[in-house]
Amino acid sequence: MSEVFDIAVIGGGHAGVEAVIAASRMGASVALVTTDVTAIGRMSCNPAIGGLAKGHLVKEIDALGGEMGVLADRAGIQFKVLNKRKGPAVWSSRAQTDRKLYEAYVREAVELLPNTRIIEDSVVDIKVEHGRLTRIITKSGSVIKVQSAILAGGTFLNAIIHTGSVSTPAGRVGEQPVIGLSDKLAALGFTVGRLKTGTPPRVDGKTIDFSLMTVQPGDNPPRPFSTRSNGNIRNQAECWLTNTNEACHQIIKQNIDRSPLFNGQIKGVGPRYCPSIEDKVVKFAEKPSHQLFLEPEGLDTDQLYVNGFSSSLPEDVQLAALRAVPGMGDVAFVRPGYAVEYDYFPPTQLKPTLETKLIENLYFAGQINGTSGYEEAAAQGLMAAINAVNKLRDKPAFILDRSEAYIGVMIDDLVTRGVDEPYRMFTSRAEHRLHLREDNADQRLTEYGYRCGLVPEERYLAFGEKYRRVTDEKNRLGEQRVPTISIPLKYKSLRKRGAVSLSHLLRIPEIHYQDLGEIDHTFTPIEGVIGESVEIQIKYEGYIERQLAEIERFKRNESIRIPAGFIYGEMPGLRTEAREKFSRIRPLNLGQAARIPGITGADVSLLMVYLRASGRIGPKSRI
Amino acid sequence: MNQPRPLDVFGDPGHPDTICGIATPLGRGGIGIIRLSGPRAMPLAEKVFHGKHASLSGLSHRVLYGNFCDPGSDIALDEILLTPFKQPNSYTGEDVVEFSFHGSPTILRRALEILIAGGARLAQPGEFTFRAFYHGRIDLTQAEAVADLVDAKSEQSAQAAFQQLQGTLKNRIQTLRADLIEGLGWLEMSADFVEEDLEFKKVEEIGERINSIAQQISVLSKAYQRSRIVRDGLVITIIGAPNAGKSSLFNYLLARERSIVTSTPGTTRDTIDEFVNLGGYPVRFVDTAGIRKTAETVETIGIDRTINQLSESDLIFWVVDGSVGLTEDDYETHQLIADRPAIALINKADIATGQQIDHCRRSVDLADVIVISAATGKGIDQLIDWLTTNHLNFATDRRIAPFLINQRHLIALEAAREHLALADRALVKKESYEFVAFDLRKAAECLGEITGETTPDDILSQIFANFCIGK
Structure with a gap:
């Protein structure tokens, strides 16, 4: 093969898919190398997109011009906003999706891309010249010349699947792992670690007695992820809730020595926030029951995903334990749960652009960076692609900071702090959470997406129009006044006499934007997201303003840049540990330096003093 | 609090010069210490020090006896003790030499001149501590504690600063x-x-x-x-009519408490300050010009100053002449001190009659009244007891943490x-x-x-701005 590609994307999972789509839309020529073209965009675990903090990521991907939100809306069969009883910063969208439809839509999206070649093969080695990536080498012997590559290997590198004592080399059930590549990378100097994750059994819905379970319906009306999905989404399926019991726990406890998690067979570190059922039963022995959610796998199938019952116990134990659960007395498996162990590259080996520090033009994205989850992976794929293309074109690096996006929080956490278990997004990881909401994701990021060439003109104009309308509506609410006498008595907290503005009323917790028409008959509320944005901006104005003031403060340290190639060895007084960490992480600015674990305030002060005193606070430097 | 200064006053700490400064408070105590820090500290010390050893190498952390000489004339300035500290195990983390002199300000000044002639530079306020911080020898809270420790005006204060230094x-x-x-x-x-x-x-x-x-x-x-009291002293302003006996009380208190810490004559204002150590705490007595009702401008300025002084005080001693009773000026004073912490001291108990004193006691209309005689010392013990119980009783108050904040x-x-x-x-x-x-x-x-777990720039400059020279 004599073709040259701008970018090779290695892996067709959620990171790879976003990377291919973004790179291609930005005009690069792309090769997508994947071991199985029929598995592009496959959902390895639960049939859902979004969820707490992950919904935020999807909205951000959407605002930047990525595809996950649109795909999830198209394949979505049940939509729900979680945490709706709390404040708007922690509202998170989630959609149950039809697994097969999702794959089909992903495949379609990728196949329609211009300048993009899909190659069914597996990458076994890379060639590096003068510290720079030049070629990738596949299992079938092809040597492909590339400008840069994004490795998005998911859980496939040296992957082993465990079900009881049976362990099989596989990336997903029935799919070959990628053997050899991580050893080659290790030989090039990369540190390789081992993580573990698990997935629960898939069961046959025809064998379930739903009358013993609680139905979990979607929201009415359903809300889409993407501003591009024009209301064509529908709730078409339901989820079900049941609970484990003592009998179920008893069976697990009796067979605990057959769990590869407990007998030492699995060495990788699993996520604490998503423990296997055997973990829950052992570590939280005092809890008599755990929740299980049954999620539909699709519209044309009876298969259900048993969320909360991730396990690597032998199949017979999983089945016996599950049969003790109400409504599942006759349950039949489509496939048992399993654990997968895989190689990852501790992400402190990356720059904030997701380019490796070791090899120029080689980027890592997704689960190989120690994250978990489709949304986390997709966001990294998108960011890696934007940066890879920008670099080829000599454009500045695209780095979102922690006050701009969850994506920024995640990548900063990864490259600055690293991971010691599979990393998933949480709202509590975002210190500027009150600003990083789903409702304003477009406001925060559309401009960037537009400048990258990922958001088309038409959408960009529509976005501008939306926020003009929000501003106009806010002004209208501020000006329109209503006599207090005409306000229904149920809004007791109102004490003012005379007349009050509608925005004043909106600050009362129990009054919502859509109620204003009822209070003031001359007022007609605007339907949809504009009214919601207005309500959030007015109701939470105090907190939002304080959060923005905090962000100003945060930006101060973030703006003190450390020159590229800064040599910490020259700095006197620095503790050996701090010197080693600064040299390894190579923080871009003082703020990032302060976030490195084990770095003390004194180390950072010292660095600041040194930069200041020696006049080395440099201009904005290229990464 | 002083204005923060930009950190660049310390020059480039990556390429340090050699600095010197007096490390002990000026004009106090039996010995005076000069500290020299920087890459040329050792050779410079060898030039001015005439002792048993010609070279200081290998003598780190040892106390050496000898003479401090002016290399120009070879005349010995003083008999001294010298301690070399080889980097990095020194206060600043650089090569440091400490010279202990016999304390005369003149000798110390002359010694500094000699070191400066030899190539050292006079240290900026806080520069030694800055270098210690820069070389990772201390962290932020410790840096501040050093400033407090050196500034400490009494044992209590030194103890608190020391605890803080320990973290x-x-x-x-x-x-x-x-x-x-x-x-x-x-x-x-x-x-x-x-x-x-x-x-x-x-x-x-x-x-x-x-x-x-x-x-x-x-x-x-x-x-x-x-x-604040531990560091700066409890400020007590003495106020009263001109002939009520303020100055006698002032002098009596100073004479009684031998441990005078410093003396700052208030040359620019009509007040005189004295530090006295009471129960381990520094107390600053301020004698005011007194209040006199007058139309003259100069006097009005004096009164304004007195009013300012009152608002900066922790406590007011209102001295009243018991043998005369309250004058019209005293009523003015009474107005001024209303709502401020104050005690009335009815003076001249040695000459006033019981009846006069009783009358006075009724007229002053304050909760706390003590009858004293600045001439004989009557009632002064009672006053000191009252003062320590009510205003300096920190040791037994468990609601107050033993830290310098x-x-x-x-x-x-x-x-x-x-x-x-x-x-x-x-x-x-x-x-x-x-x-x-x-x-x-x-x-x-x-x-x-x-x-210092989060350290905005202004914290740093604020801290370093509050150091005094030689620390």
């Missing part, structure tokens, strides 16, 4: 911060794990945690008042407390937990600022 304030704050972060964890759990059937902490429990931390913070905040600490503590109050209010108003968490996070950050 106890830091430990205390870190514990509070850890408690806070634990509480924050409870809140975060409910935001991020809504679908798990976890048992979330109840509002009351979170409220209790917030309040308990706020209370502990106010214990630390209270220590500020004491710290400076203004930077106080600001951060108060900000933390404010955020805790906001968090509590949000909790009471049943706001969603992420709003409560917002303020708890802020409170944790404020505490972190004290220990």
Whole structure:
């Protein structure tokens, strides 16, 4: 093969898919190398997109011009906003999706891309010249010349699947792992670690007695992820809730020595926030029951995903334990749960652009960076692609900071702090959470997406129009006044006499934007997201303003840049540990330096003093 | 508090020169120490020191006896003790030499001139500590404590500064911060794990945690008042009519308490300050010109000064002539000191009649009155007892933490407390937990600022601006 590609994307999972789509839309020529073209965009675990903090990521991907939100809306069969009883910063969208439809839509999206070649093969080695990536080498012997590559290997590198004592080399059930590549990378100097994750059994819905379970319906009306999905989404399926019991726990406890998690067979570190059922039963022995959610796998199938019952116990134990659960007395498996162990590259080996520090033009994205989850992976794929293309074109690096996006929080956490278990997004990881909401994701990021060439003109104009309308509506609410006498008595907290503005009323917790028409008959509320944005901006104005003031403060340290190639060895007084960490992480600015674990305030002060005193606070430097 | 100065006054610490300065307070004590720090400290010391050893190499951390000589004339200036500290095991982390002289300000000044002629530079205020900090020898709270320690005007003060130097304030704050972060964890759990059937902490429990931390913070905040007194002295202004006996009382107190710390004649104003050590705490007595009702401008300025002085005082001694009773000027004074902490001292008990004193006692109309005689010393013991019990009784007050809390600490503590109050209010108003968490996070950050866990630029310059030379 004599073709040259701008970018090779290695892996067709959620990171790879976003990377291919973004790179291609930005005009690069792309090769997508994947071991199985029929598995592009496959959902390895639960049939859902979004969820707490992950919904935020999807909205951000959407605002930047990525595809996950649109795909999830198209394949979505049940939509729900979680945490709706709390404040708007922690509202998170989630959609149950039809697994097969999702794959089909992903495949379609990728196949329609211009300048993009899909190659069914597996990458076994890379060639590096003068510290720079030049070629990738596949299992079938092809040597492909590339400008840069994004490795998005998911859980496939040296992957082993465990079900009881049976362990099989596989990336997903029935799919070959990628053997050899991580050893080659290790030989090039990369540190390789081992993580573990698990997935629960898939069961046959025809064998379930739903009358013993609680139905979990979607929201009415359903809300889409993407501003591009024009209301064509529908709730078409339901989820079900049941609970484990003592009998179920008893069976697990009796067979605990057959769990590869407990007998030492699995060495990788699993996520604490998503423990296997055997973990829950052992570590939280005092809890008599755990929740299980049954999620539909699709519209044309009876298969259900048993969320909360991730396990690597032998199949017979999983089945016996599950049969003790109400409504599942006759349950039949489509496939048992399993654990997968895989190689990852501790992400402190990356720059904030997701380019490796070791090899120029080689980027890592997704689960190989120690994250978990489709949304986390997709966001990294998108960011890696934007940066890879920008670099080829000599454009500045695209780095979102922690006050701009969850994506920024995640990548900063990864490259600055690293991971010691599979990393998933949480709202509590975002210190500027009150600003990083789903409702304003477009406001925060559309401009960037537009400048990258990922958001088309038409959408960009529509976005501008939306926020003009929000501003106009806010002004209208501020000006329109209503006599207090005409306000229904149920809004007791109102004490003012005379007349009050509608925005004043909106600050009362129990009054919502859509109620204003009822209070003031001359007022007609605007339907949809504009009214919601207005309500959030007015109701939470105090907190939002304080959060923005905090962000100003945060930006101060973030703006003190450390020159590229800064040599910490020259700095006197620095503790050996701090010197080693600064040299390894190579923080871009003082703020990032302060976030490195084990770095003390004194180390950072010292660095600041040194930069200041020696006049080395440099201009904005290229990464 | 002084204005923060830009850090560049210290020059480029990456390419340091050699600095010298007097490390002991000027004009005090039996010995005076000059500190020399920097790459040329050792050769320069060898040039001016004539002792048993010609070279200082290999003699680090040893006390050497010899003469300090002017290399120009070879005349010995003083017999001294010299201690070389080889880097990095020195106060600043650089090569340091300390010279102990016999304390005369003239000799110390001359010695500095000699060192400067030899190539050293006079240190800027705080520069030694800055270098110690720069070389990682101390952290922020410790740096501040050094300033306090050197400035300490009494034993109590030295003790508190020493404790801080050992890191106890830091430990205390870190514990509070850890408690806070634990509480924050409870809140975060409910935001991020809504679908798990976890048992979330109840509002009351979170409220209790917030309040308990706020209370502990106010214990630390209270220590500020004491710290200020420990560091700067309890300021007592003596006020009264011109012939009421203010000066005699002033002189009597000074003569009685032998441990005078410093003496600053108030040349630019009509007040005279004296430091006296009472029960281990420095007390600053300020004698004022007194209040006299007059139309003359000069006198009016004097009165304005007195009023200013009163507002800066921790306590007022209002001296009244018991043999005369209250004059019209005294009534003016009474107006001035209303609502300020004050005690009336009815003076001249040796010549006033019992009836006069009783009359006086009724007219002064203050809760605290003591009858004294500045001439005979009558009632002075009672006054000192009253003073130590009511205004310097920190040791037994368990509500006050034994730390030196400076203004930077106080600001951060108060900000933390404010955020805790906001968090509590949000909790009471049943706001969603992420709003409560917002303020708890802020409170944790404020505490972190004290220990230097978050260090905005201004903290640093503020700290270094408050050092005096030679530390």
